[in-house]
Amino acid sequence: MYASRASEVNTRIVVTGTDTGIGKTVFSAGLTWLLRGSYWKPVQAGLEGETDSAVVRSLAELPANRCLAEAWRLSTPASPHLSAERDGVRIDVDALKVPSIEQPLIIEGAGGLMVPLTRNELFIDVFAKWNVPVVLCARTTLGTLNHTLLSLEALAVRKVPVLGVAFIGDAHADNENTIAAMGRARILGRLPNLDPLTPSTLQSAFRTYFSAGSFER
Numbered sequence: 001m002y003a004s005r006a007s008e009v010n011t012r013i014v015v016t017g018t019d020t021g022i023g024k025t026v027f028s029a030g031l032t033w034l035l036r037g038s039y040w041k042p043v044q045a046g047l048e049g050e051t052d053s054a055v056v057r058s059l060a061e062l063p064a065n066r067c068l069a070e071a072w073r074l075s076t077p078a079s080p081h082l083s084a085e086r087d088g089v090r091i092d093v094d095a096l097k098v099p100s101i102e103q104p105l106i107i108e109g110a111g112g113l114m115v116p117l118t119r120n121e122l123f124i125d126v127f128a129k130w131n132v133p134v135v136l137c138a139r140t141t142l143g144t145l146n147h148t149l150l151s152l153e154a155l156a157v158r159k160v161p162v163l164g165v166a167f168i169g170d171a172h173a174d175n176e177n178t179i180a181a182m183g184r185a186r187i188l189g190r191l192p193n194l195d196p197l198t199p200s201t202l203q204s205a206f207r208t209y210f211s212a213g214s215f216e217r
């Protein structure tokens with residue numbers, strides 16, 4: 001039974017990352033499953049193949065009514081501002097509002113934090129306006145210190161509440177500890193590279209490496 005844990009956990013969580021392709025969708029699927037929540041991808045740029053919503057529905061074994069419709073479905077796999085221009089539309093950033101639902105809601109951004117939605121508005125500014133706590137997904141490998149510390153600084157400058165960092169990849173104790181210390185961030189856990197990546201391996205990894213309680217404010 002897909003029951004709700006709305007009273008026990010944060011009801012809104014933004015999942016963002018230090019880059020595109022970092023594993024936000026896979027992480028979001030696991031988190032949506034762990035919190036028995038709903039998933040929303042406000043801006044989907046690129047419609048060929050499986051969309052992020054379709055991946056989450058499949059990996060989290062999510063009932064259709066727990067995956068909210070995207071606000072923007074753009075054809076080109078590119079930055080949303082460019083993808084929108086190619087489709088002949090302009091994303092109305094002020095109209096992007098967090099849906100009001102009862103269950104915990106996992107919201108996945110597009111790419112990294114400073115992805116433009118229009119020629120003069122960034123996704124991170126929408127997160128700041130929403131004031132919804134953010135989970136920052138980060139690689140464990142070389143280069144992650146720079147990307148993760150920059151991302152945390154950008155969030156701090158805009159006073160976006162940060163729940164913590166979720167690592168994705170093989171363990172790297174020094175990178176993880178350095179980010180916790182120098183970024184003054186809570187480490188929420190680490191999702192290993194899963195092979196194969198299936199609903200059952202993902203759910204089992206989330207049971208092992210994350211706890212629903214860490215996602216409370």
Ligand SMILES: Nc1ncnc2c1ncn2[C@@H]1O[C@H](COP(=O)(O)OP(=O)(O)OP(=O)(O)O)[C@@H](O)[C@H]1O
Nearest residue numbers: 020021022023024025026110111191192193194197
């Ligand atoms: N923990 C993992 N184990 C195995 N494969 C993974 C894992 N995390 C991500 N991947 C794979 O890496 C690729 C990118 O992951 P994902 O789509 O989750 O990234 P993303 O950050 O959501 O990208 P985008 O910016 O396009 O939304 C996918 O092929 C996905 O299956």
Ligand SMILES: [Mg+2]
Nearest residue numbers: 024025052108
């Ligand atoms: Mg994604």
